[in-house]
Amino acid sequence: MSDAVTMHEPHGFPPEWQDRWHVAHSRIEQAGYGELVAAAYRRAGPELAARIGPAFAVRLASAISQVAIRSGRLAASLVPQAALLASRRFQGTVAMDSWAAALDQTARQAPEGVLPLLENTGKLVAALDAPGFIAFVRMGLHLADGNPERRRAFFALESAEAVRLIEGTAGDGGLAELRHGLGLFLGALWGISPPIAEAPPDAPEQMRRRPGFGGGGLRLPSAFAGFGGDEAKLLYRAAVAHIGAHHRFTRTKFPVAELKPMQIALVSLIEDARIEMLASRSMPGLSRLWRRFHVARPEGPAVAIALMARLSRALADPDYEDPHAWVKKGRALFEKAAREDVDNQQLSRRIGGLLGNDIGQMRLQFDARAYVVQPPYRDDNLGIWDFERDDDQVPVEIKTMLEGARIDQRVGDDGRREEAEDGDTERGKLVEAQDDDRSVVTNYPEYDHVTGRYRPNWCQVREMPGQIDSLGIAAALREARSDLVDRLTGLIKASRINRQQRVRGQTEGEFIDIDAGIDAMIARRAGAAPDTRVYCRYERRSRDMSVLLLIDSSRSTTERMRGSTSTVLEMERLSTALLARAMTDVGDAFAIAAFCSNGREDVRYERVKDFGRPFDAGALDRLAGLVGDYSTRLGAVMRHAGNDLRSQKSYRRLLMIVTDGEPSDIDVDDPDYLAEDARAAVHELNRDGIDVFSVVLDSAAESYARRIFGPKGMVRLDSIDRLPDLLPGLYLRMRA
Structure with a gap:
């Protein structure tokens, strides 16, 4: 045994484990990894044995060997210290065994990511618990289709996705x-x-x-x-x-006009106080909720930003006292104006302007680039200002405040301009299709079933202008199968998808109308003949439903249906036209859109008919002009279509997807990945009260459809004549 081993007795190991410890670190020493690796393991082993257990300390030798072989000696020398950092955060043998297994997996699948992963262990274990760390590693391993550089950037925390994941899970309550x-x-x-x-x-x-x-x-x-x-x-x-x-x-936006950044900030501050005062009148608990986050104190240097925080508290907390004359003046002006007409939004503009002039007279500096609204629950107030987007006279400080907060245009890969708007979410924001060459781009998350987490802003849905029929297909769709349209119209009318309405003045019913009963008793005691129509009942008297028909226009729809001479796309166009004609006759609100995808950054959404627009010749031409191309990334377009339905105030809202195959795309190899994301999108829409149903036009995809939509959320249609037989079941389930 070497002198080094003799000098480092295994004080942290019980007697029965000392021989195993000697064997483990002797193997590391003799493997030729260098003294740096061996010394790091000898130093960390006893502490790991005492903290986690001797079994883990011995088992760590295997992890060090794996890392040394695949990622190099430098990375291997960091493993023991990283294990110590993790052991101080992750309690128990099970959690640390999972940590070591994740390290082994990274060494096997992404050796280029091991060194940055170990270097960032301190940051990771400070922000993530053990399951979160495992999820982080798995996401990194599945990133970018095995692209080594992107995986390295992820583990080095240079990737925006990695940073979002860490920041979004740092501490509780993200x-x-x-x-x-x-x-x-x-x-x-x-x-x-x-x-x-x-x-x-x-x-x-x-x-x-x-x-x-x-x-x-x-x-x-x-x-x-x-x-x-x-x-x-x-x-x-x-x-x-x-x-x-x-x-x-805040009824209208304030015009910026010639205001300076300081004045904009102060008008916003007064407006914040005004709307909180109004809100607290009807909901006093909000005042207590907001007040707890005002922590400014009446001491410290009289700099502009500090005085503004103190004024914010003075306007929100009547018990707060501040000796500064500017704060006292701001409170007095606000209280006087609020007593006179707190509903007048212009008081914020007037008081903010006066206070801004006073700050200027005091020669106090205000750095708009560094200014952050206080307290932290208050928004940045960019949403209450009308910034002229093409005004070259806007000061540079205000442009800095505006960056990323309004619609901007950028050139896409296809040379077209794209628009994106701040405030869009995983739901995004749907806007009407444009007639020019612009395409509206919205970012959405995507669910990764491997890590059990959403990838924020992972997909871009691009609204594309619809193509016009050039082959005379629209004329055929306009007249085709009128017999089926009549049957479908009758079935839809009979379904009565609507709210229940209370019907008064009935001679019999489900419950008594109290007002009518009182009137009847008064008439009876007055000697008059009482009205016997004192009952109420609930009836469904008018339709109240919105439907969005979402059509799969991927390349696979150009193939022929099984046992038919028609392509899937032809069947989709025909079935959609029949349903649209029937719903037009009934009067239901409906919209039509088509989709395909060419990777996560090019998910295409083509509007055929919007809500509130007629199903006219133009809509029929766009429906007939659909062509099949690219792939089927279903989850993102479902989230995008869901935004249209959320804007509808109908009693029931239905997203009906007409498709032929399983979700797929060029940048995804895992066959379960997109199916699980689509299933997650269905659950998201269901939680918002939106029904989702799929009509599958090819039996090969039925298993995936059942997995995504559930057995009651899909039907297989192999002939257009079966549509009237399948439709009643859908409406019956919606009524339930």
Whole structure:
């Protein structure tokens, strides 16, 4: 045995494990990995044995050997120290065995990622628990179709996706786990349900640290630094409640005109206080919720940003006292204006302007680039200002504040301009199809069934202009199978998908109308003949339903259906035309769109007919002009189509997908990946009260359809004549 081994007795090992420990570190020493690796293992082994157990300390030798062989000596020398860091966070043998197994797997599948993974162990274990660390490693291993450089960047935390994952799970109460509950909370308070997005990682720091809104959606930080657990949950609730108050009480946007950044910030501050005062009148609990996050104190240097935080607290907390004359003046002006007419939004403009002039007279500096709204639940206020997008006179400081907060145009790979808007979320924001060459781009997450997590902003859905029929197909669709249209119309009318309505003044019914009963008793005691129509019942009297028909236009739809001379696309066009003609006769609101994909960054969504538009010759021409091309990335387009349906106020909303095959795309090898993402999208839509149903036009895809939509959420259609037989079952399930 070498002198080195003799000098390092295994003090952390019980007697029965000492021989195994000597064998383990002797094997490392004699393997030729170098003294750096051997010394690191000898130093860490006893502490790991005491902390986790001797079995783990001995087992770590295998991990060191794997890493040394596949990733080099430098990486191997970092394994023992990384194990110590992980053991201080991950409690127990099971968690540490999982950590070591993840390291082994990384060495086998992505040796280029082992060194950066070990170098970042401190950051990772500080932000992630043991299951989160395993999920992080798995996501890195499945990234970029095995591209070594992108995997290395992921483990080095140079990838935006890796950073989002770490920031989104750092501590308790991150946005990822609270998003659904925040939507319910916002709906309960203000009766609105805008999509909630995570702030993009490439946005300016101010936008990543504070909430924001615009374009029909909310933007929230992935996590609030320094807040965790219940406090983080309350902070997120305070944020969405504040934005909801803007939605209710900030009626119009303030024009920027010639205002300076300081004045914009102060007008926004006063407006924040005004809308919170109005909201607290009907919901006093909101005042207590917001007040807990005002922590400014009446001491410290009198710099502009600190004084603004103190004024914010003074306007929100009547018990707060501040000796500074500027803060006292701001409070006095606000209280006087609020007593006179707090509903007048212009008081914010007037008071903010006055206070801004005072700051200028005091020669206090204001750095718009570094300014972050206080307290942290308040949004960045970009959503309440009307910034002229083409105004070259806007100061550079304001342009910095605006970066990423409004629609911008960029050139896509196909040379066309694309538009993206801040505030879009995993639900995104749907806009009407354009007649010019622009395509609207919206980012959506995608569910990774391997890691059990969503990949934020992973897919880009691009709205494409519809092609016009050039082969005379529309004329055939306009007249085809009128007999089936009549049958479908009758079936749809008979379904009565609507809200129940209370019908009063009945001689018999399900319950008594209290008002009518009182009137009858008064008439009887007055000696008059009482009206005996004192009952009520519920009836379904009018239709109240919206349907979006989503058509698969991937390349596989150009193949012929089994046992038929027609292609799948021809069957899709015909069945959609028949349903559209029938729903037009009934009067149901409906829309039609088609989709295909060419990788996650080019998911195409082609509008055929929008809600509120007639199914006219133009819509029929676009339906007839559909051509089959590319692949079938289903989950992203379902989320995109869901936004159209969310905007409908109907009693029932249905997304009907007409497709021929399993989800697939050129950048995905795992056959289960897109199917599981599509199934997750179905659950998301169901939670929002949207029914999802699939009509499958080829039996080969039935197994995937059952997996995605469930046995009651799909039917297989092999002949157009079977459509009237299948439709009643769908409407019957919706009524249930």
